[in-house]
Amino acid sequence: MSQSNQQRIWQVVSQIPKGKIASYGQVAAQAGIPQAARLVGNVLRKLPEGSKLPWHRVVNSQRKISFPIGSPAYQEQRQRLLAEGVVFNKETIAINHLAWSS
DNA sequence: ACCTTGACTAGAT
DNA sequence: AATCTAGCCAAGG
Structure with missing residues (x-):
């Protein structure tokens, strides 16, 4: 009996290093269910509010936050990522060490 | 058991 | 580069 997909997803997300991000698809693949990007979301x-999981380090395949721009959730995730040094370019975000034109 | 919805995505247009 | 489309997993009606 293996763990539920949900538990494997929690496991993977908890291992994303501070200051870095991963896509829903990457998390799903790492959890052993490559076609379930949607499930990750x-x-x-449904994470409990007090959860310590770094959910904010998960973005979509376009490296963007998957919430409507300006929504409360969007702003919260953006804020958490900024606090970890993740660079933003308006709607698009990129990891620090990745090159991006100004 | 069937249909819809959703923090998604790769591929086609 | 911007849109559309079809496919996927799970939960809820």
Whole structure:
């Protein structure tokens, strides 16, 4: 009997290093369910409020936050990432060490 | 058991 | 580069 996909997803997300980000698809693949990017979002969605999981380090394949721009959730995730040194370029975000034109 | 919805994505247009 | 489309996993009606 293996753990539930949900538990494997929690496991993977908890291992994303501070200051770095991963896509829903990458998390799913790492959890052993490569076709379930969508499931990752659904799992994170129902996290308890006090959860210590770094859910904010998960963005979509376009390296963007998957919330409507300006929404409370969007702003919160953006704020948490900024606090970890993740660089933003308006709607697009990129990891520090990745080159990006100004 | 069937249909819809969602913090998604790769591929086609 | 911007849109559309079809496919995927799980939960809820």
